[in-house]
Amino acid sequence: MAITKDKGPSVEGLEEIDESECWRLLASQPVGRFAFILGHYPVVLPVNYVVVAKGIVFRTGSGVKLDALHRSNVSFEVDEINRVNETGWSVLVRGSAREMSLEHIDPELAKAIEAASPQPWAPGQRVHVVRLVPDSISGRRIHLPEPPSVLDGKGFL
Amino acid sequence: MASSFIEDISPEECRRLLKEHSLGRLGVVVGGRPLIFPVNYLFDSDVVVFRTDPGTKLAGSAFGSTVFEIDGVDEIHQTGWSVIVSGVSTEINEAIDTLSDRLRELDVHPWAPGEKAHWVALRAETITGRTVKRK
Numbered sequence: 001m002a003i004t005k006d007k008g009p010s011v012e013g014l015e016e017i018d019e020s021e022c023w024r025l026l027a028s029q030p031v032g033r034f035a036f037i038l039g040h041y042p043v044v045l046p047v048n049y050v051v052v053a054k055g056i057v058f059r060t061g062s063g064v065k066l067d068a069l070h071r072s073n074v075s076f077e078v079d080e081i082n083r084v085n086e087t088g089w090s091v092l093v094r095g096s097a098r099e100m101s102l103e104h105i106d107p108e109l110a111k112a113i114e115a116a117s118p119q120p121w122a123p124g125q126r127v128h129v130v131r132l133v134p135d136s137i138s139g140r141r142i143h144l145p146e147p148p149s150v151l152d153g154k155g156f157l
Numbered sequence: 158m159a160s161s162f163i164e165d166i167s168p169e170e171c172r173r174l175l176k177e178h179s180l181g182r183l184g185v186v187v188g189g190r191p192l193i194f195p196v197n198y199l200f201d202s203d204v205v206v207f208r209t210d211p212g213t214k215l216a217g218s219a220f221g222s223t224v225f226e227i228d229g230v231d232e233i234h235q236t237g238w239s240v241i242v243s244g245v246s247t248e249i250n251e252a253i254d255t256l257s258d259r260l261r262e263l264d265v266h267p268w269a270p271g272e273k274a275h276w277v278a279l280r281a282e283t284i285t286g287r288t289v290k291r292k
Binding site for chain 2: 079
């Protein structure tokens with residue numbers, strides 16, 4: 001479970017997001033980005049997903065995503081960007097992914113996945129259900145700069 | 158909801174989208190694991206340029222196979238597009254070629270705090286894009 005975090009120097013204005021907030025943010029978006037290794041290249045593909053029982057579940061067809069995820073470590077990223085304020089957050093999950101056969105897993109979990117089954121926006125026979133099991137989860141948020149001290153609630157008069 | 162279909166985005170349109178945006182996601186491999194980080198960037202001469210501080214992004218992209226992704230999502234219509242650039246990235250702080258000279262003059266503006274003194278250039282080997290549309 002212990003994953004070495006290779007943090008850069010911590011700087012003002014950049015906040016580490018704690019684990020429970022990371023999970024809350026993860027559940028807030030319709031699209032995330034799934035990364036795996038294909039050949040020597042990292043591959044990043046957007047997917048529709050849901051969060052079920054501390055796993056990230058998405059559906060895919062039988063293409064590169066499915067072939068590659070059995071052989072590599074994977075990551076999953078979601079973010080939200082405010083272009084006006086130039087602020088935002090991102091959450092990165094590192095882990096491994098497995099194809100799920102809904103018949104052979106815990107019935108309660110299968111039920112939860114069926115109920116929340118992500119409906120992909122993309123067409124095609126996306127019959128394979130993939131669950132990413134996290135080893136670690138981390139997030140960072142960019143804050144607005146502190147307002148100037150003249151606005152510290154004292155008023156102007 | 159109308160049925161959806163996927164279309165490839167032409168290379169010209171991919172380049173236009175890359176120039177129009179300024180925030181994307183960098184994918185690097187560090188210790189056998191793919192990682193994704195949002196970065197502010199500029200796209201010029203088929204190169205994705207960004208600035209970073211010492212850390213995972215720099216270690217993973219110092220001289221290695223790298224991927225870069227931008228996307229746009231329309232939650233209401235449940236459509237979206239993504240453009241993916243892959244190639245090899247290098248730090249260009251000390252590079253003396255004219256392209257690197259010019260790229261270092263670009264106004265790459267990171268939102269995140271920090272010095273971001275390391276300039277990294279990802280030279281595109283492939284640029285592809287796909288869009289999910291509805292009839």
